[in-house]
Amino acid sequence: MKLFSPIPICVGVIAGFVACCLLGRASSQKNIYKNFQRLHPFLEQETSYYPTASQLVAVARAQCPPSAGRKLVILGGNSVFNGSGQKHGELWSRALQEELGDRYQVVNFSAPGAGLVDNGGVIFECLAREYPQALFVTNTEPGYYPAGNRSAYSYLFWDAYYKGLLPSDARREKRLANEKETPGSRELKLGRRMNSALYFNDLWTDVSYRYVSTVWTSWLKERSFRPRRRLPDWYDKRPPVVAEESEFQQMLPGHLDALRHRHALSTERYQQNGVGAWVQTEESLHQDEAQIADLLPEPLPHRSLVVFTPYNPWFLAHLTDAERTRVELGFSNGGLLLEKAGYHVLSTFDRGFVPEDFGDTVHLSPAGGRRLAHLVAESIRSMPEPNQVALTR
Amino acid sequence: MKTALRILFSLVIGIVIGAFFHYVLYKISVSGEPFIYFAF
Numbered sequence: 001m002k003l004f005s006p007i008p009i010c011v012g013v014i015a016g017f018v019a020c021c022l023l024g025r026a027s028s029q030k031n032i033y034k035n036f037q038r039l040h041p042f043l044e045q046e047t048s049y050y051p052t053a054s055q056l057v058a059v060a061r062a063q064c065p066p067s068a069g070r071k072l073v074i075l076g077g078n079s080v081f082n083g084s085g086q087k088h089g090e091l092w093s094r095a096l097q098e099e100l101g102d103r104y105q106v107v108n109f110s111a112p113g114a115g116l117v118d119n120g121g122v123i124f125e126c127l128a129r130e131y132p133q134a135l136f137v138t139n140t141e142p143g144y145y146p147a148g149n150r151s152a153y154s155y156l157f158w159d160a161y162y163k164g165l166l167p168s169d170a171r172r173e174k175r176l177a178n179e180k181e182t183p184g185s186r187e188l189k190l191g192r193r194m195n196s197a198l199y200f201n202d203l204w205t206d207v208s209y210r211y212v213s214t215v216w217t218s219w220l221k222e223r224s225f226r227p228r229r230r231l232p233d234w235y236d237k238r239p240p241v242v243a244e245e246s247e248f249q250q251m252l253p254g255h256l257d258a259l260r261h262r263h264a265l266s267t268e269r270y271q272q273n274g275v276g277a278w279v280q281t282e283e284s285l286h287q288d289e290a291q292i293a294d295l296l297p298e299p300l301p302h303r304s305l306v307v308f309t310p311y312n313p314w315f316l317a318h319l320t321d322a323e324r325t326r327v328e329l330g331f332s333n334g335g336l337l338l339e340k341a342g343y344h345v346l347s348t349f350d351r352g353f354v355p356e357d358f359g360d361t362v363h364l365s366p367a368g369g370r371r372l373a374h375l376v377a378e379s380i381r382s383m384p385e386p387n388q389v390a391l392t393r
Numbered sequence: 394m395k396t397a398l399r400i401l402f403s404l405v406i407g408i409v410i411g412a413f414f415h416y417v418l419y420k421i422s423v424s425g426e427p428f429i430y431f432a433f
Contacts, residue, residue: 005403012407013414020415048423191422204419214416215423 024199027206028054031062034229037088038108039119041219042231045153046112048215049228052195052202053160056109056123064105064131072131073106073380076120077139080309081110083369085241085359088233092369099377110138111153115146116306117295118153126165128300133386136296136304137376141362142330143263143284145291149176158189162196169297241359243367248314248355255361256318259311264330265323278325280333288334292341301342303386305379308334308347309372311362314355346379348372 033043033051036059041047064072075081075093083091093108100106109120116138124136148157160166181189195201208214209228216224223231248255263269269284296304308331316324331349338345357368364372 002399003402004406005400008400008403009407009410012404012409013411014407015404016408016411016413017415018411019408020412024415045424050423191418194418195422198415198418200415200418201422204416214420 020200020203021198024201024203024206028052028199028202029058031055031058032206032209033059036063036107037091037233038082038093039111040082040088041112041234042228044111045155047217047219047224049205049208049213050155050201051205053122053126053156053163053165054202055205056119056156057126057165060107060123060127063107066130068105070105071103072127072134073100073104074120074124074127074134074136075106075108075110075138076114076117076124076136077110077307077309078114079110079112080362080364081108081139081307082112082114083108083235084112084363085235085238086364086366086369087236087238087240090366090369092364092366092373095370095373096376099373100380104380114153115144115148115151116140117148118146118151119156121296121304122148122156122160122166124304125167125296125300126160128303129167134303135380135383135386136300137307137380138304139307139309140334141262141264141308142327142334143266143269143288145288145295147175147291147294149179154185155188155192158192159195159201162189162193164196167297172294172297175294241363241365243356243358243365245314245355248312248358248360251360252318256315259315259319259361260323264311264327265319267326270326270329278322278329280329285333285337288337289341292337292343295341298342302344303383305344305346305376305383306338307372307376307379308345308349309362309364310348310351310353310357312355312358312360313353314358315361344379344383346375348375351375 032055039051043049043051060072060074064070073096081093083093086092088094091108093106097104097106109123111119120138121136124134127134148154149161192201204214211227213225213228220226220231259265269280270278271281273279295301311327316327319327328349331347335345335347353368353371357365357371359365
């Protein structure tokens with residue numbers, strides 16, 4: 001007896017595939033994350049988990065419904081803003097929310113190693129029209145200003161781009177059209193273009209979060225297949241940060257070497273002038289300016305606050321005078337360039353941070369997080385009300 | 394009756410295969426080498 005009939009099988013294949021596409025599309029519209037606080041390592045690509053732009057947009061909408069009358073504050077930036085080392089109860093963005101009060105809603109989309117407009121910047125762009133009062137707050141360090149499509153989190157940019165979630169921007173279109181493609185970038189873009197029609201990333205990321213994860217990662221090992229919602233914030237299970245000199249001492253020389261390799265200190269970016277003073281080279285200033293121009297389309301820079309987060313003064317004291325001068329110069333020039341491009345800037349280089357505010361060279365202890373939250377809240381409150389902006393889509 | 398069951402069974406198998414194709418697209422889009430930025 002024949003077990004199968006070919007035509008019903010073909011009909012079933014098409015029906016199953018289309019049903020998954022529709023389920024993925026439906027899934028992309030709703031917030032799947034319970035009590036979302038940040039993209040901790042089990043909710044981002046460090047453990048092969050890639051939330052889509054639609055899913056993060058849904059998080060922001062759920063936490064700050066347009067009808068709630070609160071001002072949406074979207075956080076972007078790197079591991080410093082991600083609260084690396086801070087347990088979720090100590091998270092600096094919670095302190096920021098407390099400082100700002102009920103009139104604001106803080107949503108933290110920062111991620112380890114992210115550039116200035118990665119993740120948070122992409123979601124801010126997606127929601128800028130729907131939330132005309134929304135603000136974007138992000139952090140970086142001098143000399144590191146990659147555009148959303150040129151960083152480790154570019155998948156999210158392309159996801160939003162192909163889904164038509166980003167405001168149209170002729171300048172960006174021209175730039176993207178002229179950028180060289182590699183086989184890797186072509187593949188990434190093809191995947192995200194296909195996802196914008198078929199929603200496979202949206203559906204199976206949802207399944208990974210709620211039911212079963214299907215990607216093995218060396219970080220999670222045997223826990224790789226647990227639904228991500230069952231995995232607690234990774235930092236909650238870590239030993240508390242010990243912000244003491246003896247701990248910093250143990251980080252030498254590795255962390256000091258790493259600090260010396262940061263853009264802010266790079267000797268390639270600076271030179272000594274005729275009287276021996278350090279200045280940033282014209283070439284690197286132009287490069288920085290060009291990169292800054294590619295970050296966000298107008299008029300969004302005017303609704304954005306860029307925070308230059310501090311370096312641990314204990315490690316700074318171990319640098320040479322010339323290196324410290326370059327750091328100061330980098331912070332100062334970075335601030336000027338961003339302000340020139342329309343961004344609001346908060347430099348925390350010389351704002352009273354002490355070694356106890358840090359867990360290492362740049363990441364903040366809970367106390368440092370609270371200090372940062374206070375400074376950022378002050379800056380946010382002093383930002384002018386954003387005007388109604390004319391964004392096209 | 395047997396024919397109806399066979400069609401139903403074939404349809405279910407087809408749906409499973411269709412869902413699997415959809416899943417495969419996700420699977421090949423996920424990087425095998427995760428980006429690691431270990432801070433603490």
